[in-house]
Structures are given as structure tokens and as C-alpha cells.
Amino acid sequence: MLYREAGQFKTNYVADSAIFPLRQDRIGIGLIIIAAYALAFLGNSFLLQAVMIPFLVFSLASIGLNILTGYTGLLSLGTGAFMGVGAYACYKLMTAFPGVNVIVWIFVSGFFSAAIGALFGLPSLRIKGFYLAVATLAAQFFLQWCFIRIPWLVNYNVSGALDAPLRTLFGTPIMGPNATPQTRYLVVLTIVILLTWLASNLVHGRIGRMWIAIRDMDLAAELMGIRPLQTKLLAFAVSSYYCGVAGALLVFLWYGGAEYDVFNINQSFFILFMVIIGGLGSLIGSFFGAALIFILPIVLGIVLPAMLSPFGISVGADVIEHLRFMIVGALIIFFLIVEPHGLARLWQIGKQKLLVWPFPY
């Protein structure tokens, strides 16, 4: 009833090609953004630090991988390593030039990741599908090897770990142990909103259409005048840029310090699962996927003991952990059976049903 198109007329082409043609959608997205910012002042530090910041970081990484795998159709298993490149680049840059604001370095570190990503994307011109996945797997192992073996990357730190020094923005600490979860959340949220908006413009514009054309049939795309070399490499570069920024955010604004092992192959799979569950080729799906894979286990970990305790069943932390694995695993299978195109597709179907509700035809 409330969510319907009736009465909203498009009188020009700009309105017709808008990303959110419905007024309700525009209001909705505005409300989400306001709610997200309000959460910084309403949520407690556990919610911000252990749930929302990682959720946003993983969403950003998922958007990065979605650009490559969902929009361009190139399967990659190097996401973890590309995130690592961003984190290490950010660390080198901000320790070498402490005078420049760290926000600048977070954005710049993505370019290093983009360059490495484009380099490892070169084989994608010749090989496709699973074979490309193996080539990116090589990137994963090679880069991880570099993180361990090149002490220069961690400024010859004996512990071999990255740590977040104190950095400020407008005099408020945003990085390092003194930064409150609130300020870190606000910084992460702003960066993620900015980059999501940029990604949305990219995938809905000329470049995005080129990527989709390559994905759907690269031979046809080539005949239409799209150059595969530039398009595929651009997809790798943009994707790695997003992953790199997400990696820098992960280490410096979430963990506050990390070892090379954070960027291992499991991280790559973790992000890939988010993209597949969320929906290939969908930005909102990246957020859904991150929520399902990352937040759901946390909620289960809190809710399960609370649910079981009234029945007099007290279970240990390890049993909860096993239950988490089983429930999340079962849910993943359930969602993939119900909707193989991911949560984003479910969301789209829901919206379409809502449009004609309560008088479906």
C-alpha cells in the first residue's frame, strides 16, 4: 500500500535511468544512512566494535570481489592477499609520512593493491573459470609469502606484526588504542558509504555495462568493440582497490594490529562465500552476504545460550561454537536451495511482491 509506483511520473531521461526510481526507495536509503549514523550514538561499544565495524569492512571487501566475480565473471581466490597489500601499503605509507592525514593514506593504499591486482589479472586474458581461480590462488600464496619474508614491509619489526599507531582527524584520535569505537565506526561508515556510492555509479554506467558484457559473453562483447584487455584489467584494478581499502580498514580501524596470517586463504574464501550467498552482481547483496556470514554467528552465540538457559540446559562455549557452525551451514544450504541467485534476488522478489500488495494479479 505504502510501497507503490502509482502517481510517480518520470518526465525526463535522467529520472527514468535513476538507480532508485521509486521515491520510497530513496527515502528508505536516506533513512538507512541516518540510522547507521545514529547507531554510532545509540549502540554500545560491543555492537560498534565487534559487529558493525567488521560488518562494514567485510561488506566493502565483498563489493570489491563482487565487481570482479559478480559483474565481470572472473573468479578470484586472491581477495585475502589483495586486502593484505592494502594493509601493508597503508602501514608503510603512514609510518613513512606521518604528517599526512591517515585517511588520505587509506584511500591511496588501495592504489597499490589495484596495481598488484592488475598485474595478477593479466592471465585472465587467456584463461577463464576455474583455471583463473588457480592463477589467483598463486597470487594468494605468493603475496602471503612476501608478507612473511620481507621484513621491510613491517619496518623490521621483530614481532612481524602490523600495529596501528595513534593517528588523529580534526584532533580526535581515529586510529590506535585511544580511538573510541564510536569515532572508528564513523570513519569506517563514511568511507564505506562513499565507496559504495562510487561503485554504484561505476557498475550502472558505461564501465559497468562493459564488465557485464564481458561476463555474459566475452566474444560478443569483443565484436561490439569492447576491448577485453582494458576491461578485464580495469575490473581487477577496481576490485583490488576496494579489497585493499577494506584490508587497511580491517587492520587499522578494527583489529588495531595483526599478523600476516589474517590475510590467508581462509579470508579469501570467507569473502567469496559472502559474495555468493549475498548475490553475484549486486551491491546490496554484498551487504546481505556479509551480514549472514559474519553477524549471524555472533547473534547465535549470544542468543543460543539465552534461549537454552530457561530450559535448564547450560552449554559450554565449545558446544555453542559447534551449534553455530551447524546452524550457519544449514542456513547457507537452505538459502542456496531456496534462491540460488542469493539473498539479493530474494530481496528483489520481495520488493516486487510488495509493489502489488495487497492486490496481487
Added chain:
Amino acid sequence: MSFRKLGLGLAAATMLAGMALPAFAQDSVYVPLFTYRTGPFAGSGTHIADGMHDYLRMLNERDGGIGGVKLALEECETGYDTKKGVECYESVKGKNPVIVNPWSTGITLPLIPRASVDKIPILSMAYGLSASARGDIFPWVFNPPATYWDGLSMIVKYIGEKEGGLEKLKGKKIGFLHLDAAFGKEPIPLLQEMAKDIGFEVALYPVAAQDMQNQSSQWLSARRDRPDYMIMWGWGSMNGAAVKEAVRSGYPMDKFYSVWWPGEDDARAGGAGAKGFKMLNWHAVGTNFPAIQDIQKHVVDKGLSKAQKDKVGELLYNRGVYNSLLIAEGIAQAQKVTGKKVVTGEDVRRGMENIKLDPARLKELGLEGFTDQLVLSCSDHNGHRAAFMQEWDGTKWVKISKPIEPMTDRVKGQLEAAAKDYADKNAGWPKRSEACDKAS
């Protein structure tokens, strides 16, 4: 939109659940235990978790806690995963924990800078950042009873003594089989320095974390290089796999030494051939101590423990007990220093600095002869205690040496350089503002 609904729903669910959590009574001391009974390291983690939990639970059952104050124990499952460990830390932070023990170097590192801000001391028992032994730079971090550098110097010293003097090591070749991570690489500079001074040769055999269970290439190289001694710095399934491979490749087991992390299960993996395998240790194995018998009586036999009865008293179980002994002693000392019954994290930090586990105190605790004495102070958060060598006789560990003192003169330089380096690199690392107690 669903993202909003989902977010709100989750937020609401989280908050509801947060409220539903049992509020810990004000008259107890909250001690979270970070454990890992799941995941690839659960084989070692489960025994440690049982030991940690059972000792503190025993204090609750037998004495009604420490100084008359019950301990509120809660386990948080980390799965040895940094992500989950940091999540655990955030979830316990609000409940005023008096101390955290991350049980993973990966989890310890992100927590070190936060400790001083959140006023929660960290106990990383013989793991974590070696440099945190310096109390003047890391007032909130404790890593007793010895650092990895101490451990390496003890092994080299022991080998030297067997050869008839350190200088006899000249011209020998020592293999160093290590996990290819910060943990395993930490002793390398010290080993190379000693190699230069004494004149022995070092062969490095790194094992990547993903190949822990497949060490055939390392042992193939070892067969070619024929090192006179092999020193291992491993963790988790790497230890068991190494023992198995060493037996298979015919390496003389009595020349194979390890730092303090393998357990009985790792040595058993090698079968009968593992006899002669040696490792450092700083506490006894077995149940022949009043306190551990109390654990059996008050906790295990009553079914309050998750441990299997025959695992009580094994190496890693007792390692967990030792860890809890330090926690309990930190709390007890905090109560003594402050005169308060219900202590906070800040008090326990002071308590840890006042730890003095001498033989008399150990006897009082029912752990006479369980371990060497340990004295911590304001500036020394480690103790740099001696460890002894023990040998696998095919079925159990047998202590074969007196306590071996670390070569302090060699280790000190490494330690100071590392601590200074950490503080310098982290520009704005806070100067210690916590006052030292007179007693320490």
C-alpha cells in the same frame, strides 16, 4: 529496506540478548577464559582449557573462591582465530574482567595496545610479544615465566653442556625447524648471533602454517644436511607431524629438542620410535600434588569438569593449571596489596607485579615442587626463569636435568632492543604512568 530491517532486527536481538545475559553479582571477581576447544588447534587447546578451568573451579568449590570471593568463570571460544578472539575480548570487556589470557600470539598482539586504555591486564604465558617482559614499557602485559629467547638459550646451553662446553659446539651444525610465522622466527636472530660467536652452523627449516602436517620436504633436506642437533619451534599439529617425520626419516631422536609446546599426544604420534625426544618444560607432570588431587576430588569426580579423567595431570593440562595458578595468585596478591576483597583489573595488575611464588608459597598452595619459584616485579614482567629438560621414554615425560638458567647476558640485548623498537615505532606509546609498589 531489508538492510535496515536486518540491521535493526539484529541490533534489537543483540541488545535483548545482552540484557538477558546473567548479570554477575558484585561480590564476585569475573575471570574470562579464552579457550579453543574447536578448530585445527583444538587437540592442544582442549587440555589447556580443561586445566585452566578446573583449577579455578576447584578454588571455588574447595575454598569458596579466593579470599572468600567467588570467581565468576566464563569461557569464550576463540577457535585460535584472531577474529573471534577480538570478538571475545569485546564481549567480555564490559563485564569488568580482572585479567585476560588470549592463548594465541595472534590475538595477543591486537590486545596489547588496548590493555592500558581499557585497564585490563593481559597474561600471555610464555607466548605473545617477548618484548613485553619489560614492565617499564608494557605495564599491562605479563608473559612469565620465560621468553622464547630464554628458551633458545637454555636449549643451546644444554646441548653445549652435553658436548662438554659451549665452545665444543664449534663446527657443529644445528637445524632449526620452525613455524614460518612471527612466533617461530623470533629466536632466529639470537640463534644466528650465537652461531657467529660460538662458531656453529645454522640450517633453517621453515614450515608454513598451511603445511604443518606435511613436512616431508623439510625432513628430506634435513636428511641431506645431516644437522648434529635439531631444535623445533612449533605449535599445534606441527609438533606431532614433526615427531612422526623425524622417526620416519631416521633422525636420531636424542638429538631432537623442542621448545615447551609439544604435549603427550604429539610425542605419542611418533610411536615407539619417538623415545628420546626432548623438550623444555617449567612445571611438573602428573597428579602427585595436593592441589591437583583436590581438583580430582572437588571438580573432576563430581562431574564439573569436561576433562577425561586420565588426561588430568598430563603436560598440557598442567600447563593450563599453571596458567590459572598465576591468575589466582595475581588476584590473591591484589587483595593483599589493596586490602579490597572484590578487586578490579587495575588491582590485579598491581597484584601480578607482586607475585612471589617461592617454595614456601607453593607449598601453602598445595603445589610444592610443581614448579620453580617465580618472582615478578615492576620492571620484570617475565621472571626469565629456568626451565628443565624432559625426555619422552615412550609412554611418559621424564625429567632429565636440573633447571637450566637462561643465558641472560645474551638475551638481554635482544630484549631491550625489541622493547625500545616497539615503543619507538608506535610513536606516542604512552610512558608508564602506573606507580610501582614498594614491595616489588
